Amino acid sequence: MKQEIKQAFNEQGYSFLLPIQKKAIPQILSRKNLFIQAATGSGKTLAYLLPALEIADAASNDTQILIITPTRELALQVSEVAKNIANYSKHHIVTVIGGLDIHKQENALRHRPTIIIGTPGRLMDLYSQKKIDLSHLLLCVVDEVDMVISTGQRKETEYLLQHTDTQLVCTSATKNDLITSFFPEEYEEIIQDDSHVNKNIDTYYIKTEDRKHSLLRLLKSAPIEQSIIFMNYKNDANELADWLKKKDILVSSFSSFYEERERIRILNGFKNGKYRVLVATDAAARGLDLYDVSHIIHYDIPLDADTFIHRSGRSGHQGNHGTTITLIRNKDLENDATQYILEHSSVYNPDQKYETNLSIPLQKEEKKSSTLTIQIQAGRKDKLRPKDIIGALCTKLPFEKIGTLEIQDSYSTVTILDSNIKIIDALNGLSIKGKKRKIKKY
Secondary structure, three states: OOHHHHHHHHHOOOOOOOHHHHHHHHHHHOOOOEEEEOOOOOOHHHHHHHHHHHHOOOOOOOOOEEEEOOOHHHHHHHHHHHHHHOOOOOOOEEEEOOOOOHHHHHHHHOOOOOEEEEOHHHHHHHHHOOOOOOOOOOEEEEOOHHHHHHOOOHHHHHHHHHOOOOEEEEEEOOOOHHHHOOOOOOOEEEEOOOOOOOOOEEEEEEEOOOHHHHHHHHHHHOOOOOEEEEEOOHHHHHHHHHHHHOOOOOEEEEOOOOOHHHHHHHHHHHHOOOOOEEEEEHHHHOOOOOOOOOEEEEOOOOOOHHHHHHHHOOOOHHHOOEEEEEEEOHHHOOOHHHHHHHHOOEEOOOOOOOOOOOOOOOOOOOOOOOOEEEEEOOOHHHOOOHHHHHHHHOOOOOHHHEEEEEEOOOOEEEEEOOOOOHHHHHHOOEEEOOEEEOEEEO
16 A cells, blocks of 8 residues: 555554455456445445555546446545545545536546546536546446446446446445446456344344334434434435424434435534434435444335345444344234344343433544645636646645645635644735735635
């Protein structure tokens, strides 16, 4: 691992590689086409991001890594992890997804990103408009490829793959002929057995004919840090979330009912502890790594055993302990998934002495960042070029501390490889292209 990647890896709180990463990284670095089957929370994202950053040359003007994800939220999540790990290697990483300003994304693409992360539809649109060049790719990753297929994005993904001639890595929770059809004749497989719930997750059930009452009692008596309540339909998720709000629970529903900006806001609120509970559908929550989820509650019986396993895997991430609890009515007993749950779970006995207050935000320890992103109140309309900004910054900072930059129409952003907030005071009023510019934290 390159020293700058290793440094960022350690600063992000990772101290060792997980099993899936130990298996996948050497295979990817040896430039093999690879299929990885493993559950959410097993460490798949870093399993391909770490070697991708090793393979790519940050000094190149070519896009060398393409990462395709089935959902916008997953694209943003992968991008966040990638940027954190690429802090010191100075890779320019651009995320392109629907639902957000395409003009800003096009501006970001003008700065020759080495890594592009996006959803199939938006990627295909930009490629067909020649806004993206895939002729110099070294690696293409299709993350959660089973969901790409199940959400009807196979054609767009196949279109993109047909215009690449490079190493392919696909990750998935399941395996079938449609998935493997993406690959050329020769490829390797890494199969991490996910036919059962992670051993770090305790599985329980509650038999009840009054799910709302049982749920409320559970939320007030279980040692919950944060919880995801899974439901099968978005309208039901909205109704249950509204009912829980009236019970003084810090809760939000999370489903395709919301526009993209609102879904991002809700996820950020959950990540920073503003919301203690999410009431979510499977489609919305698939593939998301939310690290502080202590409890998964299946309010609706999942459609099958695999869905139960993958829902439950939203807790117990990165080796942490988790709990999953299913609410079962008599009419659910004939369901095959219910029978699986009963066979693999114990009766839940609440601790009557424990009291949980989910009306209070969760105080999370803020991760210490080793970088600082600044916003300069001037951009493309001010005829700024990258060399104008870098040249001005070099009058105040060593060149080695200047990371990636993006120039938008009315502002520009620069990553500074130093977390000292006083840098902003020192830079504010910096003269760029003959004019003093306002600078603030981005």
